[in-house]
Amino acid sequence: MKEWYLLTSDTPPNSIGGFENQSYADFKQDAFSEALQTDIATTITLYNNDRTEQKEIRCIIQENTANSQLKSMERSVLATIGTLKAGMYIFYENVYWLINGYPGNNGIYEKATMILCQYILNWQDDTGKIIERPANFTSAAKYDTGTSGNQYITLTSNNFTILLPDDDESATLDNKRVFIDRNKDNPRKVFKISRSDDVLFLYGEKHGGILSFIADKAELDMMKDRPDIRLCDYYSPTDAPIPPSGDETPVLSAFISGGNTLRCGRSKTWTATFKNKDGEEITDCIFKWNVLGDFNITQTISDNKIQLRVDDENYISSSFLLQIKMQDIIVAENEITIIEGF
Numbered sequence: 509m510k511e512w513y514l515l516t517s518d519t520p521p522n523s524i525g526g527f528e529n530q531s532y533a534d535f536k537q538d539a540f541s542e543a544l545q546t547d548i549a550t551t552i553t554l555y556n557n558d559r560t561e562q563k564e565i566r567c568i569i570q571e572n573t574a575n576s577q578l579k580s581m582e583r584s585v586l587a588t589i590g591t592l593k594a595g596m597y598i599f600y601e602n603v604y605w606l607i608n609g610y611p612g613n614n615g616i617y618e619k620a621t622m623i624l625c626q627y628i629l630n631w632q633d634d635t636g637k638i639i640e641r642p643a644n645f646t647s648a649a650k651y652d653t654g655t656s657g658n659q660y661i662t663l664t665s666n667n668f669t670i671l672l673p674d675d676d677e678s679a680t681l682d683n684k685r686v687f688i689d690r691n692k693d694n695p696r697k698v699f700k701i702s703r704s705d706d707v708l709f710l711y712g713e714k715h716g717g718i719l720s721f722i723a724d725k726a727e728l729d730m731m732k733d734r735p736d737i738r739l740c741d742y743y744s745p746t747d748a749p750i751p752p753s754g755d756e757t758p759v760l761s762a763f764i765s766g767g768n769t770l771r772c773g774r775s776k777t778w779t780a781t782f783k784n785k786d787g788e789e790i791t792d793c794i795f796k797w798n799v800l801g802d803f804n805i806t807q808t809i810s811d812n813k814i815q816l817r818v819d820d821e822n823y824i825s826s827s828f829l830l831q832i833k834m835q836d837i838i839v840a841e842n843e844i845t846i847i848e849g850f
Contacts, residue, residue: 537589540617543568544588552585553804555597555604557673557716558641560798562807565591568617569600581624589618593716594709595673597642598622599804602820604642608671608718610711623671627688628802630738633680637836638739640800641678644671645688648722666725668699674710674717681719682706685726685733685740695735699723762795762832762840772824773849775808775817780832780840794834801828818846 543549544566552569555562567587574580583605585598592611597604609621625642632638648667668688672678682704689695702724709718728735734742766778780797782790797814799805803823808815816830823846832840 537616540586541588550600553599554591555599557595557597557675558677559597559800560796567591581626583622584619585622586617586619589613589615592618592620593714594620594711594718595675595716597625597673602803602822604802606642606644606671606673606718607716608644608709611715627690629670629672629681629686629688631681631684631686632739632742633677636743637838639677639680641672642802645669666699668723670701670721670723671709672719672721674706674719678719679704679706681721686723687733687735687738687740688723692738695738696728698726698728698733698740700726762793762834764830764832764840764842766842767844768842769845769847770816770818771849772821772846773817773819775806775815777813777815778830778842780812780814795839796833798831798833798838799828800831801826803828816844821849824848 549566549568551564551566553562554565565587567585570584570586571579571582574582583600585592585607592607594607594610596607598607599605604625605622606625607620607622611618611620613619623644626645627643628640629643630638630640646669648669670681672681681701683701685698685700687695687697688699689697700723701721703722705720705722708720711717729740732742733740761783763781763783764778765781766776770776780793780795782793782795784790791812797807797809799807799814799816803818803820803826805828806817806819814830825846827843827845830842830844831838
């Protein structure tokens with residue numbers, strides 16, 4: 509017999525109760541699952557806090573029609589219970605959104621608020637590792653004139669409140685200097701993270717959390733800052749040997765093969781190769797692929813291979829980084845450019 513409804517047959521109906529609330533209790537989550545397969549729902553990409561894990565899910569995005577500019581940068585998301593945590597990213601309408609609210613549920617679906625990430629922040633931790641996070645910015649200097657000083661010197665001034673996921677890497681942003689500038693090729697606006705409110709939005713391990721920072725306008729220092737790679741106070745990462753493979757054979761080199769271009773709308777595969785000091789290939793290395801980009805990149809990983817795909821033509825000529833990491837150390841990196849699919 510054909511099943512005409514999406515309500516799962518695994519849910520046993522309460523055939524002896526005779527009360528509507530019992531039927532509601534039996535089928536409430538099934539009914540929401542059915543709603544997710546209709547046009548009121550949409551498919552989004554859900555990322556963990558550092559964007560190393562991703563999956564596509566169906567959810568319902570609310571508040572798409574706002575009555576003010578600030579409200580237009582906020583949304584609510586409804587998803588299956590147990591899906592959302594504060595600090596996760598949602599890639600929706602070709603931009604990143606940060607889940608910033610404490611997720612709650614009514615027994616039918618889970619709901620959380622999310623805010624638009626206007627800018628991707630880059631900095632280095634104490635080991636020199638480059639960290640990249642989409643962040644939400646709001647003005648903390650609404651009536652600032654943009655300058656400060658006296659009759660002898662005039663300096664620029666501005667302040668932002670920055671929201672990031674709560675994790676150990678984001679916490680290293682405290683006291684750093686960073687570029688916050690829409691000019692991607694030649695940034696000049698530098699800010700100093702002057703305050704960290706790191707306990708205001710901690711919701712517990714189960715529900716995630718958000719870190720809040722204040723960024724105060726600083727000045728560009730061409731002796732220490734690198735506008736070309738958008739990093740302030742740049743220093744070379746700590747020189748550390750590549751971690752040993754599973755059989756303790758030292759690995760001296762890692763390679764990514766597959767080229768440095770990806771045709772839009774097509775899938776392409778890259779391969780990781782490791783060699784010891786004698787040039788012999790090692791096949792049992794423990795490593796992790798890492799993709800860094802400010803747009804949606806579909807990833808399929810199988811053993812030492814990763815297949816990537818970008819479908820949005822708006823990102824033709826854009827680039828992203830493909831990295832091999834071993835114990836959080838970057839051992840190989842390729843910059844890949846999106847080209848026309850033809």
